[in-house]
Amino acid sequence: MNYQDLANLVFPDVKDINYYEEKYAKRNLEDGAIVTRFAPSPTGFVHIGGLYQALVARKVAKQTNGVFFLRIEDTDQKREIENGVTGIVKSLQDFDMAPDEGQINDTEEIGSYGPYKQSLRKEIYQAYAKYLLAQGKAYLCFCTPEDLEQMRLKQETAKVRTGYYGVWATCRKLSVEEMAEKVKKGEAFIVRFKSPGREDRKIKHHDVIKGNVDFPENDQDIVIIKADGLPTYHFAHVVDDHLMRTTHVIRSDEWLSSVPLHLQLFQELGFKAPKYAHIAPIMKNDNGNKRKLSKRKDPEAAVEYYKQEGIPSDAVKEYLLNIASSSFENWRRQNPELPIEDFDLQLNKMSVSGALFDMIKLLDVSKSIISRYTAERVYEEAFKWANKYDEELKEILTDKEYALKVFGIERGNKKPRKDIAKWSDVKENIIYMYDKNIPEYPYQVINEKEDIKTILEAYKFNPSDDKQTWFDNIKKLAENLGYASEVKEFKANPGMYKAHVGDVSTVLRVALTGRTNTPDMYEIMQVLGKEKVEKRFKEAISKLN
Numbered sequence: 001m002n003y004q005d006l007a008n009l010v011f012p013d014v015k016d017i018n019y020y021e022e023k024y025a026k027r028n029l030e031d032g033a034i035v036t037r038f039a040p041s042p043t044g045f046v047h048i049g050g051l052y053q054a055l056v057a058r059k060v061a062k063q064t065n066g067v068f069f070l071r072i073e074d075t076d077q078k079r080e081i082e083n084g085v086t087g088i089v090k091s092l093q094d095f096d097m098a099p100d101e102g103q104i105n106d107t108e109e110i111g112s113y114g115p116y117k118q119s120l121r122k123e124i125y126q127a128y129a130k131y132l133l134a135q136g137k138a139y140l141c142f143c144t145p146e147d148l149e150q151m152r153l154k155q156e157t158a159k160v161r162t163g164y165y166g167v168w169a170t171c172r173k174l175s176v177e178e179m180a181e182k183v184k185k186g187e188a189f190i191v192r193f194k195s196p197g198r199e200d201r202k203i204k205h206h207d208v209i210k211g212n213v214d215f216p217e218n219d220q221d222i223v224i225i226k227a228d229g230l231p232t233y234h235f236a237h238v239v240d241d242h243l244m245r246t247t248h249v250i251r252s253d254e255w256l257s258s259v260p261l262h263l264q265l266f267q268e269l270g271f272k273a274p275k276y277a278h279i280a281p282i283m284k285n286d287n288g289n290k291r292k293l294s295k296r297k298d299p300e301a302a303v304e305y306y307k308q309e310g311i312p313s314d315a316v317k318e319y320l321l322n323i324a325s326s327s328f329e330n331w332r333r334q335n336p337e338l339p340i341e342d343f344d345l346q347l348n349k350m351s352v353s354g355a356l357f358d359m360i361k362l363l364d365v366s367k368s369i370i371s372r373y374t375a376e377r378v379y380e381e382a383f384k385w386a387n388k389y390d391e392e393l394k395e396i397l398t399d400k401e402y403a404l405k406v407f408g409i410e411r412g413n414k415k416p417r418k419d420i421a422k423w424s425d426v427k428e429n430i431i432y433m434y435d436k437n438i439p440e441y442p443y444q445v446i447n448e449k450e451d452i453k454t455i456l457e458a459y460k461f462n463p464s465d466d467k468q469t470w471f472d473n474i475k476k477l478a479e480n481l482g483y484a485s486e487v488k489e490f491k492a493n494p495g496m497y498k499a500h501v502g503d504v505s506t507v508l509r510v511a512l513t514g515r516t517n518t519p520d521m522y523e524i525m526q527v528l529g530k531e532k533v534e535k536r537f538k539e540a541i542s543k544l545n
Helices: 005-009 016-023 049-060 084-094 120-135 144-158 176-184 233-243 253-269 304-311 313-324 326-336 359-371 375-389 389-396 401-406 423-433 449-458 466-481 487-492 501-513 520-530 530-544
Strands: 034-036 067-070 101-102 138-141 192-193 201-206 209-214 223-225 248-252 276-281 283-286 290-291
Touching: 005 120, 016 120, 049 067, 049 248, 049 276, 049 304, 049 313, 067 423, 067 449, 084 101, 084 304, 120 138, 120 192, 120 223, 120 233, 120 253, 138 176, 201 253, 201 276, 201 501, 201 520, 209 253, 223 233, 233 253, 248 253, 248 449, 253 276, 276 313, 304 313, 304 423, 313 326, 313 359, 375 389, 375 423, 389 423, 401 423, 401 520, 423 520, 449 501, 449 530, 466 501, 466 520, 501 520, 501 530, 520 530
Parallel strands: 034 067, 067 101, 248 276
Antiparallel strands: 138 192, 192 223, 201 209, 283 290
16 A cells, blocks of 8 residues: 555545646736735634734735735634624725625625635645645644643653654654554544654745744644644645635734745645735833733724724724835825825835834824815714714714714815814714703903903804904904904013903803814804804803803
8 A cells, every 4th residue: 555545545535636726727917916815713803913914915916906815714613703704804894905805794705716715625625635645745643632742741841842743753653554554443533744844954034024034944743634624724724825826925923933834835735835924913012011912901902993983994094004114104294185005015115023003193193084084974974983883973963964064164175173083082072063061161361250251242243254354353352352462462562461362262262162172163153153153152151140
């Protein structure tokens, strides 16, 4: 008996690998087109780091007219959670990052290189495992979990590396006949890769992001097919990335140490290896110490958090591009109106160390993005968010015509308002435009009750005035009541005036809105209208009384 006979005994019904090589032929793409994938496991919520990898992978594929596909790595079915696939698909859709190929929901997919769920590709992996077995590049292992545990304890006692290699690879010594006999007796087995590597030899590898790196060769005889017939991650990803014609594997740098094994598998299978690009993780400052964003400790680690807070997907993606490339921020300053699709992301210019996650910076990015939205878009997005998360805001926004006027204040000009960073900010930022919950706020420089009453009683709002006339009238009012009508005049003669026109405006603003900082007060008055403006000033006077 030879290895080919053993392979036929173990895998009698699988197709020859030539069938799959022809079925999944080389993609018909233009030169330089990059094929990337996002390949998560459906074992929990999508992490912001996963979204970051997907964004980078999709970006480099799109800018080369390549392909970005979604593959579900679900071979570890014990850890799979209910609706795990649906959650992954929805997260990509929520961030406008739907793949060109792959799963589009739990049961459906698009593309010609599927199935895109690894659990449905069992016979493909077995075909390639059979190929390795027939060549003597793999073998059957009959060690029980108890055998392996005893081996591990012996290795730890002897203070040597743990694993299945060298003298510790006991089943590697079995003859073909011995393996065949055990199979015929019905003994349980797994299939192991017969590594040709030696730990005392080095391999040199060029990572697209990390640059040149050296590793010891892999000498571990890893499991490639488990007892349930499904592959391990290492074997499945090599077979899939070959057959799906992936050109660049973009993944977290925690997988960097697996490169020697993966390159070895590609070589022994006779495949051309893709390029690897290992992305540095997103870090968090924790009392002066850097650590990875944690699913357990940090709410912002889950992509669902951004939906709940109402941070637009555009803002999250733009912020992640800031992390990905130091040149993005400068590009954005020079091209404030262009979509991020126009930015050319170069993998070899990405940071090799983990960037710190900065929520303040993200919210600043978000403010800038929302400031460029039309009033119609702000309304639509805020209403959609409120419909799910805030019943009171939903009720406030029921009158769309009025809400559009509110959102239109200071929007569309050269310096648009930047008071909204997320949809959960909206209620707080517009509530004063509605006749409810107007807080009592302390008056500022001018804070004597009689002075405030005098200003409010003397001020007359005329909605037909243009903005310059409106402000000129406030200046006249200030002058008539003994305040400086120009700030510079007040500063030049500090002893002559109690306050200036800006302080008079603040009195009007606080009485009108219950706050000192708002968008343009002229526009606010225009939207509220004469009747409401006068009503609010009367209410403010009555509170003073």
